[in-house]
Amino acid sequence: MPSISNKGHLMPESPIRKLVPYAEKAKKEGTKVIHLNIGQPDIKTPQIALDAVKNNNLSVLEYSRTEGSETYREKLADYYAKNDIHVLAQDIIVTTGGSEALSFTMGSIADANDEIIIPEPFYANYNGFATAMGIKVVPVVSQIDNNFALPPIEEFEKLITEKTKAILICNPGNPTGYLYSKEEIQKLASIVKEHNLFLVSDEVYREFIYDGKEHYSILQEPGLSENAVIVDSVSKRYSMCGARIGCLVSKNKEIIKTALKFAQARLSPPTYAQIASEAALDTPQSYFDDVKEEYVERRNILIQELEKINGVKIGRPQGAFYCIAELPVKNSDDFAQWLLEEFRVNGETVMVAPAAGFYASAGLGENQIRIAYVLDKDSLKRAVNILNEALKIYKDQ
Template sequence: MNHGFVVWFPHFCAKIVINMPSISQKGQLMPESPIRKLVPYAEEAKKKGVKVIHLNIGQPDIKTPQVALDAVKNNTLEVLAYSRTEGSETYREKLAAYYAKNDIHVSAKDIIVTTGGSEALAFTMSTVADNDDEIIIPEPFYANYNGFATAVGVKVVPVISHIDSNFALPPIEEFEKLITPRTKAILICNPGNPTGYLYTREEIKKLAEIVKKHDLFLIADEVYREFTYDGKEHYSILQEEGLENHAIVVDSVSKRYSMCGARIGCLVSKNETLTKTALKFAQARLSPPTYAQIASEAALETPQSYFDQVKEEYVGRRDLLIQELKKIEGVKIGVPQGAFYCIVELPIDDSDAFAQWLLEEFRLDNETVMVAPAAGFYASEGHGKNQIRIAYVLDKENLKKAVHILKEGLASYIG
C-alpha cells in the first residue's frame, strides 16, 4: 500500500496529495540506538564551542597494539582480494590457539570470522530462530540486541535483573516461566554491557542445565573476556562440559585490543550443523574485510603485559568513578566486575530528557557531558527510565571532571 502526505497551497485554497512508497513494518519497528540517538545534540553543542565529555559510548582511549597497526602499514599486498567466507585459515588457526590459552578448546573449523561481533550475533539469531521465535535475554542488555532481533524477525523475551542485586542472574524459575514452544535460545553478555556484571561459574552451570533440559541454545557474547576485576576469572560457556551442541560464543577484537574500527568478530561453536548453517549466511555477504583480518591476526601476538596494564587502568577508573558517584545524593550504583560500563540510577523520572537537557542547556565552564539513557537497554516497557549507562573509557582526570559536571547538572535539573 502506498502512503501519502498532503501539501496545502493556501493562496489557491487547494491541496495536492503526494504519494510515496511505504516503509516496511520491520523498518518502523527498528529501535534507535540509545547510545547514538543523542549525537545531533552533542554535535550542535560542539558547534557552539561547548566541550562535550563523552560517557555515552564504549570507545576505549587505550592505544591499539602497535603490532596490529604495523601489520597493515607494512603489508605488501598488490591485490586486496576477497578472503575465505569463514575467514582466513591462518587467522582461525591462531584464534583457536588463543582460545586454548584460555582453556577453551576449539578448532579452526569451529570458528567463522565475521564483520564485527554484530554480524556474528545476526548470523546466530538467523541460524537458531525463525520469524516470531523467541530468545530470552536478561535485561538490561546491549541495546543492539533489540535491533538485531528486529532485523531478523525474532522476538526478545526479557527476564529482568535488578540493580539491588548488582544485576546478578535472575532465578532460574524466572527463565522457566518464560519458556514456550517458540523459545529457541537464551542469550547472555559476559561480562555484561551495560552492567559490567560477571557471571559466576555456578550461574553458567545453572544456565547450562536449563538449556539442556529444554533443548535450547545458550549464546554468550564474550567480547569483554579479558576485562575482569577483583581477582575474579571469566568462565566461558565453551568450558562447560555437555554443552557442545548448545553453546555459541560471539566474540570480537573491538574492545580486547581497542580496535573498534577493525570490525572483526567471530562466531564459535562445536555444533557442526550450526556452523555449517551460519556459514550459508556468511556466504551471502561474501567475506570479512581482508586488511582488518591482517591487523586482527597480528594483534594475537599482543603480550599479556598489555592486558595487565589495561586491566589495571580500568580498575583504577572504575574505583574512581564509584567513589565520585557516591558523592551524589540520591544515586544508586551497580558496581561493575568486568567490562567498562556502569549503570547508575538517578533521582529523576526520565533519563532521556535529562541526557538531552545536559547537551542542549547545561554548561559548567562551557563544558557538559553526554551519557546513554538506560531505557534503551531494556525490552520491558518503562524499565530503566531513571537510569543511565556510563562508559568509563576516559582517563581519570576527565572522568572525575565528568562526574562533577554530572553532579552539578543533576542538582540544577532537579532544581
C-alpha cells in the same frame, strides 16, 4: 509516496547514538562534550596490529575466504586454548564485527516469531538484530539492587514456550559490567539442556575481569557442545573498534554449516582487518595487565565520585568498562538531552546513554543511565562533577 516497511518502523533507535545531533550542536557552539555514552576506548591499539597493515606487501586486495583466513582461525583456536576453551579452526567463522556474528547466530537458530530470552538490561543492539530477523526478545529482569546478578532460574522457566529457541547472555555484561559466576553458567547450562535450547554468550569483554575474579566461558562447561555458541570480537580486546572483525564459535557442526551460508551471502570479512587482527593475537600479556589496571583505577574513581552524589544508586562492575547508575530523576532521556542543550560547567557538559534503551520491558530503566568509563581519570572526575552540579538544579519535565 512508497511506504517504509513495518520492520523498518519497528527498528529501535540506538540509545547510545540518538542524542548525537544535540552533542554536535553543543560542540558547534563551542561547548566541550565529555563522552560517557559510548564504549570507544581511548587505549592505544597494539602497535603490532597497526604495523601488520602498514608493512604488508599485498598487490591485489582480493576477497578473503568466506569463513575467514585459515591462518587467522588457527591462531584464534590457539588463543582460545590458552583461555581453556578448546576448539578447532573449523569451529570458527570470522565475521564483520561481533554484530555480524550475533546476526548470523540469530538467523541460524531462530525463525520469524520465535523467541530468545535475554536478561535485561542488555546491549541495546540485541533488540535491533532480533527485530531485523523478526525474532521476539523475551526479557527476564535483573535488578540493580542485586548488582544485576543472574535472575532466579525459576524466572527463566516461566518464560520458556514452544517458541523459545535460546537464552542469550553477555559475559561480562554490557551495560552492567556484571560477571556471571561459574555456578550461574552451570545453572543456565542445565536449563538449556533440559529444554533443548541454545545458550549464546557474547564474550567480547573476556579480558577485562577485575577484583581477582575469573571468566568462565560457556564452552568450558562440559556437555554443552551442541548447545553453546560464543560471539566474540577484537573491538574492545585490542581497542580496534574500527577493524570490524569478530567471530562466531561453536562445536555444533549444524550451527557452523548454517552460519556459513549467511556468511557466503555477504562474501567475505575484510582482508586488511584480518591481517591486523591476526597480528594482534601476538600482543603480550603485559598489554592486558596494564589495560586492566587502568580500567580498575577508572572504575574505582567513577564509583567513588558517583557515591558522593545524593540519591544516586550504582551497580558495581566486575568486568568490561560500563556502569549503570540510577539517578534521582524521572526520565533520563530528558535529563541527557537537557545536559547537552542547556547545562554547562566551565564550558563543558556530559553526554550519557539513557538506560531505558537497554531494556525490552516498557517503563524500566527510565531513571537510569549507562556510563562507559573509557576516558582518563581526570575527565571522569570532571564529568561526574558536572552530573552532580546538574542534578542540583535539574527539574523533571
